[in-house]
Amino acid sequence: MQLGLIGLGKMGGNMRERLRRAGHEVVGFDRNPEVSDVKTLPALVAALAAPRVVWVMVPAGAPTRDTVSKLAGVLERGDLVIDGGNSRFTDDIEHAKMLSAKGIGYLDCGVSGGIWGLENGYGLMVGGPKKWVSKAMPIFDALCPEGPRDEGFVHAGDIGAGHYTKMVHNGIEYGLMAAYAEGYELLVAKDIVKDVPGAFKAWSRGTVVRSWLLDLMVKALEENPTLDGVSDYTVDSGEGRWTVEEAIAMGVPMPVISASLFARFASRQEVSPQMQAVAALRGQFGGHQVMSIAEGEALRRGEVAPHPTAVRKAADKPLTPGKGKAAEVKAAAAKGRRAAAAGPSSGTGSTK
Numbered sequence: 115m116q117l118g119l120i121g122l123g124k125m126g127g128n129m130r131e132r133l134r135r136a137g138h139e140v141v142g143f144d145r146n147p148e149v150s151d152v153k154t155l156p157a158l159v160a161a162l163a164a165p166r167v168v169w170v171m172v173p174a175g176a177p178t179r180d181t182v183s184k185l186a187g188v189l190e191r192g193d194l195v196i197d198g199g200n201s202r203f204t205d206d207i208e209h210a211k212m213l214s215a216k217g218i219g220y221l222d223c224g225v226s227g228g229i230w231g232l233e234n235g236y237g238l239m240v241g242g243p244k245k246w247v248s249k250a251m252p253i254f255d256a257l258c259p260e261g262p263r264d265e266g267f268v269h270a271g272d273i274g275a276g277h278y279t280k281m282v283h284n285g286i287e288y289g290l291m292a293a294y295a296e297g298y299e300l301l302v303a304k305d306i307v308k309d310v311p312g313a314f315k316a317w318s319r320g321t322v323v324r325s326w327l328l329d330l331m332v333k334a335l336e337e338n339p340t341l342d343g344v345s346d347y348t349v350d351s352g353e354g355r356w357t358v359e360e361a362i363a364m365g366v367p368m369p370v371i372s373a374s375l376f377a378r379f380a381s382r383q384e385v386s387p388q389m390q391a392v393a394a395l396r397g398q399f400g401g402h403q404v405m406s407i408a409e410g411e412a413l414r415r416g417e418v419a420p421h422p423t424a425v426r427k428a429a430d431k432p433l434t435p436g437k438g439k440a441a442e443v444k445a446a447a448a449k450g451r452r453a454a455a456a457g458p459s460s461g462t463g464s465t466k
Contacts, residue, residue: 121171191217203274224280235259241275285357292374
């Protein structure tokens with residue numbers, strides 16, 4: 115079967131190769147002439163026999179909208195466009211309307227598999243009319259993993275359902291990664307645990323938490339057992355946000371995925387205004403020490419802040435006579451450790 119493929123990046127390029135290995139004729143177009151089979155979009159359309167099938171694999175948002183709009187001007191009635199990127203499902207409805215006015219079909223297809231899809235195959239989630247799904251089925255079958263079709267492919271529903279399903283898939287992915295990461299940090303923090311990478315590897319067979327994501331975590335720890343040099347700054351590609359927005363719109367409780375998304379936001383902050391406000395409030399209602407940023411960083415490094423600049427009310431007691439500031443800090447730290455060991459406080463200072 116012939117296919118035009120627009121967008122030959124990490125995923126698109128591998129998809130072209132997998133389809134060719136399966137015997138399909140793929141004509142690829144990309145802005146990078148070094149990987150493109152043709153020089154222009156009209157040239158791609160001219161290279162395909164009607165009725166054509168064109169797969170769009172470019173970044174979501176404006177790039178996809180622009181590409182679909184251009185295809186509407188060069189394709190013919192009876193042709194089919196498949197958006198295999200990570201578009202928001204609401205965009206699919208607009209794309210389908212634009213193309214249907216010219217008799218051109220449209221499917222949205224969520225694709226999962228990443229850089230491993232070339233060898234392992236891709237999980238596909240498709241939305242749109244059944245007749246167009248049937249037309250493109252040879253392409254879908256070639257991209258899917260080997261084995262039963264329904265273990266790697268779903269015709270999820272109407273226009274937008276494919277990308278909606280992929281959106282939820284990615285939201286679940288956020289939560290799963292966060293759970294593994296929390297477990298990793300706790301194991302690292304406990305001194306009696308001596309082989310954290312080994313613990314993750316031991317979970318990879320026979321346990322209820324085994325998964326491909328766990329296998330990838332094992333691989334990462336084998337390559338870098340302490341994750342030395344890896345920044346904790348974590349981006350999000352959009353689907354996690356959309357999942358949480360949909361949960362709010364639909365009234366669906368989603369605490370795990372929401373927390374995993376917010377954790378990514380927190381990872382980008384050198385200083386948290388949120389926790390600055392909490393620290394300031396503790397100083398106001400309980401007279402607790404409010405540290406400077408430098409002092410907080412010193413404590414994180416396990417150092418004693420040499421010159422505490424605690425914010426105290428005028429009625430606060432002065433430093434204990436005969437004691438220097440360092441001694442005062444040491445005493446306060448000891449008091450803090452005792453309070454932490456005793457349990458949560460009601461805010462009065464008492465933990466009893």
